[in-house]
Amino acid sequence: MEELFIIENLSKSFGNKKVLHNISLRIFKGEIFTILGPSGVGKTTLLRILNLLEMPTTGKLIFNGKDTAILQKNNVMGRMSMLFQIPAVFNTSVFKNVAYGLQIRKMDKKTINIKVIDALALVGLAGFENQKALTLSGGEAQRMAFARAIVFKPDVILLDEPTANLDPANVAKIEEIIQKIRSELGTTIIMASHNIHQVRRLADRVGILLNGELIEVNTKDQIFTHPNDPRSIAFIKGDIIY
Numbered sequence: 442m443e444e445l446f447i448i449e450n451l452s453k454s455f456g457n458k459k460v461l462h463n464i465s466l467r468i469f470k471g472e473i474f475t476i477l478g479p480s481g482v483g484k485t486t487l488l489r490i491l492n493l494l495e496m497p498t499t500g501k502l503i504f505n506g507k508d509t510a511i512l513q514k515n516n517v518m519g520r521m522s523m524l525f526q527i528p529a530v531f532n533t534s535v536f537k538n539v540a541y542g543l544q545i546r547k548m549d550k551k552t553i554n555i556k557v558i559d560a561l562a563l564v565g566l567a568g569f570e571n572q573k574a575l576t577l578s579g580g581e582a583q584r585m586a587f588a589r590a591i592v593f594k595p596d597v598i599l600l601d602e603p604t605a606n607l608d609p610a611n612v613a614k615i616e617e618i619i620q621k622i623r624s625e626l627g628t629t630i631i632m633a634s635h636n637i638h639q640v641r642r643l644a645d646r647v648g649i650l651l652n653g654e655l656i657e658v659n660t661k662d663q664i665f666t667h668p669n670d671p672r673s674i675a676f677i678k679g680d681i682i683y
């Protein structure tokens with residue numbers, strides 16, 4: 442398997458507060474990798490570092506074989522997309538919200554049209570092109586954000602608790618979309634979650650993050666049937682309150 446990310450001894454501090462400690466991890470192309478852990482342990486920080494929104498304080502981050510310390514941010518733009526708990530919605534049509542990233546790349550109209558229509562179809566929003574994005578429901582807005590994220594076919598999508606604010610019906614739809622993106626587009630998916638059940642449904646591999654420390658990384662089956670670290674066992678059993 443080919444690595445998309447190689448993370449070596451990575452740490453992150455904000456001022457004198459150390460948020461991530463000596464993280465070493467490999468993420469492979471085409472997998473659904475989830476970072477599982479309670480609130481406040483550093484999941485968002487780790488995703489923001491992978492997305493090059495934050496610099497690590499120490500350690501190494503390799504993306505697609507290249508050291509990100511010397512890679513310009515614009516070299517990876519378009520190869521990564523990040524989605525947040527609350528989707529960003531621009532005050533314009535659904536079509537324009539999704540087309541935005543293509544328009545700034547000065548793609549021709551016909552190509553943009555095809556790509557936007559395809560992306561909206563994949564997330565179940567065919568026919569919503571002309572609706573004002575601000576009138577979408579929460580679930581629809583998050584699906585639109587997925588369309589915006591996949592429309593330029595990135596290598597990787599970083600998902601930060603993408604269903605945390607949604608009702609069960611929309612959670613199911615989003616989970617279906619995540620699986621479809623991986624199976625139809627082959628996109629690598631890295632998702633942060635505190636939800637053990639969701640991770641069990643979606644992940645290929647899981648890293649358990651507690652207090653900034655990646656305590657265990659393994660396949661989903663191993664993590665849920667034979668966790669190695671006593672803290673993983675406690676978290677999976679629900680003994681760690683989150």
Ligand SMILES: Nc1ncnc2c1ncn2[C@@H]1O[C@H](COP(=O)(O)OP(=O)(O)O)[C@@H](O)[C@H]1O
Nearest residue numbers: 455458460478479480481482483484485486487
């Ligand atoms: N820009 C920042 N400045 C200072 N502290 C931060 C900053 N971003 C995150 N933190 C702190 O880092 C810790 C981990 O936060 P976060 O990565 O958001 O965790 P999680 O996503 O697992 O809930 C928290 O204690 C948070 O307050």
Ligand SMILES: [Mg+2]
Nearest residue numbers: 484485486601
């Ligand atoms: Mg977070």
